[in-house]
Amino acid sequence: MNVEKAEKIRMILQKASVGIAGIGGLGSNAAISFARAGIKRFVIVDFDKVEESNLNRQYYFRDQIGLKKVQALKENIERIDESIKVDFFDHRLTPGSMDKPFHDVDVIIEALDNAETKTVFIEEIMKKLPDKPLVACSGVSGYGNSERITTKHLGNLHMVYDEKALSSDDDVLMAPRVTLMANWQANIVLEILLGEDK
């Protein structure tokens, strides 16, 4: 291992913060990777409770069914690193105030499920926080077809994208592809925080 590089990364990430909008399949899995990578401050927003049907892809456990997702994920993050500070907002993101929880984070992850909400969120963040890097995702459903996934860098908007994927209303959501794209988002966040890995 390159000890010098690891130390440099540790120093940067321990001062970094990420905001996560939605902690279902994308957000919960990205959060766990951030915790393991060494990011020490999180802002997470979700209104949902953990349900049995989430366990096929979201980072929760059987004994957390019925808990608020924000509470359950905070616990899971702290099981990895108790020095992480998690601020959570247990409410639905509503148009007009979607930017509010995210003003003081370094990077925002869009990890919402519904296409309409995703679109409104991206529009609102780009308008109100134009200087904030935003990493969004579209097209997670199904399995296989990893090579169709691409990254689109559009100024401060970075999209993990499979334009050929179907809506989750007409397809299935499965752990391999959802976690792949969640970690793809997380990997872009590291690039944003640390600079390109040369």
Add this chain to the structure above:
Amino acid sequence: MIEVNGKQLDFVENETVKQLLSRMKYTFPLVVVKINDKVVPRNDFSEIVIPDNSKISVIHMISGG
């Protein structure tokens, strides 16, 4: 000329975002459109006119997360 998702297209005078999407035969209900890296709100699709030499990205938002 304009560029849409990496494809070169003829410039059409006074073409709005809405007209461009229909020329491209993009029928997705939910898209994020960026013109020269600026996001265009959906409410303005029928008013905003595409300038010549624009670089446009149209991203189709798909449910699932």
